[in-house]
Amino acid sequence: MSRPQVLPFAKQFFVNPKEVGSLIPSSRRLAEVMLSGIDFGNTNIIVEYGPGTGAFTCALLDRLPLKTLYFGVESNKGFQDHLKARFPTITIIPDYAENIFKYIDQKHAEKADLVISGLPFSLMAWDTIKITLNETYRLLRNEGEFRTFIYNHSFYFPKCKKLITELRNQYKIVKIHQIFKNFPPAKIIVCTK
Secondary structure, eight states, X not given: OOHHHHHHHHHHHHHOHHHHOOSSOOOHHHHHXXXXXXXXXXXXXXXXXXXXXXXXXXXXXXXXOTTOEEEEEOOOHHHHHHHHHHOTTSEEEOSOGGGTHHHHHHHOSSOEEEEEEOOOGGGSOHXXXXXXXXXXXXXXXXXXXEEEEEEHHHHTSHHHHHHHHHHHHHOSEEEEEEEOSSSSOEEEEEEEO
């Protein structure tokens, strides 16, 4: 992670810690593992929830074919401004992830191939999580993937355990990968519809 991304991220954390969820942005290593194994040549629409300062966004944009549409869904105004300055050509939707259909349905009949999430599920209200998960499932094409992560220290919290159960009930395949080369260490969850 580069120093220019840490300061804006930390600032937003202190303004609203429950919305941001971490003092520092995700590491380059976490982004690499989150995106490993994806066939970007066959993607038409990718949605990223909670891009923050762009840790996953940067890694995504390095891999995206020109034909692929990218939508970043970011509710935090400070992060929206940062992303627009850092990546002036991408589409940032200034809203919450649970409202994704207000934007995608209006413009695109096609479903998303991939949804990447940096949302702090362990800090969100369960009703919001449930709506977000249902809308994400509805947004994805068959065989599409939803990828997210949970920090190790919160993985076994009741809400996170409930989240994993919900994902296993929705998706055909749910795989969990451990990554220690991130601070804090995290578990990556890959769900295939």
